[in-house]
Amino acid sequence: MPRVRVAAKPRRNAELALLVLAMAVVAAYAATVEANLLDTVTLDFWVPIAAVGAVFLALHLVVRFLAPYADPVLVPAVALVNGLGVAFLRRLDLANAVPEERADFAIFSGTGGRQLAWTLASVILAAGLLVLMRDHRAISRYAYTLGLAGIVLVIIPAVLPAKYSQVNPQSDAKLWISVGGFTIQPGEFAKLALLVFFAYYLVRKREVLSLASRRFLGVDFPRGRDLGPVVVVWLISLGVLVFQKDLGTSLLYFGMFVVTLYIATERVSWLIIGLLLFFGGAFLAYFLGSTIGGPFANFYTRVEIWQDPYGDAYGAGWQPLQGLLGLGTGGLFGTGPGGGQPTQIPEVHNDFIFAGMGEEIGLFGLSALLVIYLLIISRGLRAALAVRDSFGKLLAGGLSFTLCLQLFVIIGGISSLIPLTGQTTPFLSAGGSSLMANWLLVATLLRISDAARRPVESGTGPRPSGAPAGPPAQLHGATTEVIRP
Amino acid sequence: MNAPLRRVGVVVMVLFGLLFANLNWVQAYKADEYRNSDYNGRVQVAEYERKRGIIEAGGTPLATSRETGGELKFLRSYPKGEMYAHVLGYKPVNLADTGIEKSENEFLAGTSDQLFADRVRDIFTGNQTAGGNILLTLSPRAQEVAFKQLAENRKNVTKGAAVAIDPATGAIQALVSMPSFDPNPLVDHDSKKAEAAYNQLDNNKDGPLKNRALSEILPPGSTFKVITSAAALENGYTQNTQIPAGSSYLAPTAGVPIRNAVPSICPEAQVTLKEALTESCNTGFARLGVTLGAEKLKAEARKFGFEDEDLTVGRLNDGGQAVAASRTGSMQTPDGRDDPPTLAQSSIGQNDVRMTPLQGAMVAAAVANNGRQMRPYLVQQQLGPDRTTDYYTAVPKELREPVSPQVARDLQDMMVSVVQNGTGESAQIGGYRVGGKTGTAETGGVNGDQGWFIGFAINSAGVPVSAVCVLLEDAGSGGSAEAARISKEIMRAVIADRGGR
Numbered sequence: 001m002p003r004v005r006v007a008a009k010p011r012r013n014a015e016l017a018l019l020v021l022a023m024a025v026v027a028a029y030a031a032t033v034e035a036n037l038l039d040t041v042t043l044d045f046w047v048p049i050a051a052v053g054a055v056f057l058a059l060h061l062v063v064r065f066l067a068p069y070a071d072p073v074l075v076p077a078v079a080l081v082n083g084l085g086v087a088f089l090r091r092l093d094l095a096n097a098v099p100e101e102r103a104d105f106a107i108f109s110g111t112g113g114r115q116l117a118w119t120l121a122s123v124i125l126a127a128g129l130l131v132l133m134r135d136h137r138a139i140s141r142y143a144y145t146l147g148l149a150g151i152v153l154v155i156i157p158a159v160l161p162a163k164y165s166q167v168n169p170q171s172d173a174k175l176w177i178s179v180g181g182f183t184i185q186p187g188e189f190a191k192l193a194l195l196v197f198f199a200y201y202l203v204r205k206r207e208v209l210s211l212a213s214r215r216f217l218g219v220d221f222p223r224g225r226d227l228g229p230v231v232v233v234w235l236i237s238l239g240v241l242v243f244q245k246d247l248g249t250s251l252l253y254f255g256m257f258v259v260t261l262y263i264a265t266e267r268v269s270w271l272i273i274g275l276l277l278f279f280g281g282a283f284l285a286y287f288l289g290s291t292i293g294g295p296f297a298n299f300y301t302r303v304e305i306w307q308d309p310y311g312d313a314y315g316a317g318w319q320p321l322q323g324l325l326g327l328g329t330g331g332l333f334g335t336g337p338g339g340g341q342p343t344q345i346p347e348v349h350n351d352f353i354f355a356g357m358g359e360e361i362g363l364f365g366l367s368a369l370l371v372i373y374l375l376i377i378s379r380g381l382r383a384a385l386a387v388r389d390s391f392g393k394l395l396a397g398g399l400s401f402t403l404c405l406q407l408f409v410i411i412g413g414i415s416s417l418i419p420l421t422g423q424t425t426p427f428l429s430a431g432g433s434s435l436m437a438n439w440l441l442v443a444t445l446l447r448i449s450d451a452a453r454r455p456v457e458s459g460t461g462p463r464p465s466g467a468p469a470g471p472p473a474q475l476h477g478a479t480t481e482v483i484r485p
Numbered sequence: 486m487n488a489p490l491r492r493v494g495v496v497v498m499v500l501f502g503l504l505f506a507n508l509n510w511v512q513a514y515k516a517d518e519y520r521n522s523d524y525n526g527r528v529q530v531a532e533y534e535r536k537r538g539i540i541e542a543g544g545t546p547l548a549t550s551r552e553t554g555g556e557l558k559f560l561r562s563y564p565k566g567e568m569y570a571h572v573l574g575y576k577p578v579n580l581a582d583t584g585i586e587k588s589e590n591e592f593l594a595g596t597s598d599q600l601f602a603d604r605v606r607d608i609f610t611g612n613q614t615a616g617g618n619i620l621l622t623l624s625p626r627a628q629e630v631a632f633k634q635l636a637e638n639r640k641n642v643t644k645g646a647a648v649a650i651d652p653a654t655g656a657i658q659a660l661v662s663m664p665s666f667d668p669n670p671l672v673d674h675d676s677k678k679a680e681a682a683y684n685q686l687d688n689n690k691d692g693p694l695k696n697r698a699l700s701e702i703l704p705p706g707s708t709f710k711v712i713t714s715a716a717a718l719e720n721g722y723t724q725n726t727q728i729p730a731g732s733s734y735l736a737p738t739a740g741v742p743i744r745n746a747v748p749s750i751c752p753e754a755q756v757t758l759k760e761a762l763t764e765s766c767n768t769g770f771a772r773l774g775v776t777l778g779a780e781k782l783k784a785e786a787r788k789f790g791f792e793d794e795d796l797t798v799g800r801l802n803d804g805g806q807a808v809a810a811s812r813t814g815s816m817q818t819p820d821g822r823d824d825p826p827t828l829a830q831s832s833i834g835q836n837d838v839r840m841t842p843l844q845g846a847m848v849a850a851a852v853a854n855n856g857r858q859m860r861p862y863l864v865q866q867q868l869g870p871d872r873t874t875d876y877y878t879a880v881p882k883e884l885r886e887p888v889s890p891q892v893a894r895d896l897q898d899m900m901v902s903v904v905q906n907g908t909g910e911s912a913q914i915g916g917y918r919v920g921g922k923t924g925t926a927e928t929g930g931v932n933g934d935q936g937w938f939i940g941f942a943i944n945s946a947g948v949p950v951s952a953v954c955v956l957l958e959d960a961g962s963g964g965s966a967e968a969a970r971i972s973k974e975i976m977r978a979v980i981a982d983r984g985g986r
Contacts (some may be wrong), residue, residue: 026926097553100554103942146753217758259493260492262489263486263490265495266486266488266489277820308527310524312874313524314824314949321524322524325519325520325522325524326515326527327508327511327512327519328512328517328518328519328520328525329516329519329520329527330512330516331512331513331516331526332512332516341526341527341530341531342529342979343556344525344526344530346526355935358508358512358826359527362512363508363509363512363513366508366512367505367508370501370504370505371506373501374497374501375500376774378494378497380848381490381493381494381497384490385487385491390486393486393490394486394488397486397493400493400497401493401496401497404496404497404500404501404502406502408501408503408504410501411504412503412504412507415504415507415511416507417503418512419506463530478940
């Protein structure tokens, strides 16, 4: 396998230029929204853009000095999506406000204002992570702690009474920790913690997992003791489905695990086993939902709605149907930013933000948005291919694929490609937990891509970035390629 | 580990490819289906994004829109409530629209092709295009009087209608159907409330939603004698031709004789045509009809507008509310020969003869206008959103010429005689030549008969001012005199509104 060739140039000025371009697009979007909704462009439209622009610029400076070789596309691409999200959420606030109050709608009020505040906090946190984590391999030291924390975070909402774990009365998913009006979605952070654990565990076990196996029905099965963690995670993800009524998250964790397992072991059998287990679980859930109902009824209903969007048009199908109608109304070109009626879709600021935007920016706009997402994911995968240590490869590959899977689950859900499962749309949906977790994900990718694109040093002198010299304590002997028999 | 990573990259591409293909399916292939879906509230909300135009008459706003601050930005309101309900109709959120609101919907909503230039201009100026405004022909004073007089009639009748037309132009001066309804609750943005209000009206046994002036046909009784008279005058008779009458007439093959309303009416063997109309002599007109024959009677009715299925009332060039066709019914046996008993009954407006109040007013208007019947209309003007651009002004149109000017003048004389010496005395207006004809149609209803009056007023200069038809359903005896009195009040209101001209 030939090595991936990467430019050994920092390319920071390219990042700055792309960032300015991204902010210009966001500013144009926000101005169009005001022109359409208020019939005039107030001088306020640029304030949120300037705020996010300033914090993105600060992040750029941190990257310039602490991760000079990081991929120059990541920050501008994420900034563009995040900025559009803030502008669109403000657009929803304007639509919901009384006409007389629209022109002087405060910058930090409403969903858009909260999202703006969360964006500032998240980007600062991401910069902070870059400051603290000078070498991605350092986090492998906390792998078990993070793994345990991840499982605890996943389980907390399931065991909490509904009062503290159920925010949205319309859906009965228990995904939150809600104390005194302050809510977080621990699953978003658990995703990252669990992935670090997976990457670490699999890099350590990859040889036994790929070599020590028994052949059964033409498929190589690993030994029971190595299979243990897989089954545990699978059960946890099914548990999430059952107790939190959230198929999307369980699909996400499970897919995440299977893919890291596959990357680590290079054995297709893992994919087959994973897919069989997942579809088996999903079919069982559907079957149980149609016969005994109970905790599975929710999943059954969603499959029914997916098969016939008009079936329960005024009941459970109202939101997904309105999402489809919004996308259809937008058509090829959309109604223009601010020109549509995204508020026709219930909870459009959350799960259905992609449909809400789709009405206004049309197929062409959504395609562009998909391409931006694809760019982010492909840059993550490039970092994975280019980085030299296995832990970094697994982590970057797993993070990128998780992002892809999350997008597929939610966008596929609202456009009726697959049954709908509630997920946030990364960087777009309203919600602090999701935004923060995904910015931490981006910071990690930035760090790994910096390591990947950094020129190989010939000497043993101190690293320019100040990363700890010498091999990391936990990953000794972790080579890039496994010699297979 | 690079090989599986590359395969993961392929998986990512496949997943995004699926998303992209599916978005194309939803937003391009299925777009029209979704856009026009009944479940898609966006189209409806968009309709309320723009301020709907005003409907007004004589400077009085009758239908207006005001901003709500809600999702549907403008609420339609009808300041005059019940008074104009059947003319204006209503424009509800979820129910079907009716009346002028329906027939002029595109112009009022601002989506009409005529307003295209306004919309383009407003894209550049940044103004929110409003809908155009509709000016009606109605005389607010006449409409008010018609509504009040009908609602507070002295016979306590609950159902009826009144129509007034300018005979010279066809412009409708008043149009009332009773009982009426308040359109405001029907346009409530809370569609559940609106639906409840609609169901209540729809279930009311008096049928307040029916437009009795335009869409209900009822036996016209003796008012039909005007048409029988016209047929006679056109076939060689004069006002003074003696026609056979008598206290009773048994048509050939008939089982039941036709009698007059009271024995004192035309007991003589012969009366003049004029006297027959003045006194409303049943036996005279029944015999006259049988003498003339079914073909001539039917042809005359058709010349006045009976059997016209295409008449609409709105703008003169296009659209408007449909008017039910008035009918003469059959007066012949199945083998095509005249059937004397039904012919005799039909000649005095019974049997299967049916007429709308509008048709009654049109008959009187044609007589008053010297035999030229103008096409009735309601929309005087379409004004642009800025109220200065005129998109349409009614140019009166002749619909048909039922009778020659000479015959029309004879009919005028005979009808004036009815008001001066006969059954229509309660319609007299000082200084005006008022003519008319009462009608009492026996329907076998619970409370008795329909009371009709059709009439006109001509000023001292010989110009016809107004033609009216008033109907009181199930009015019992004296209903037609009350209808004549109400007609007089409406015509006086028109005269007052025109400043005596």
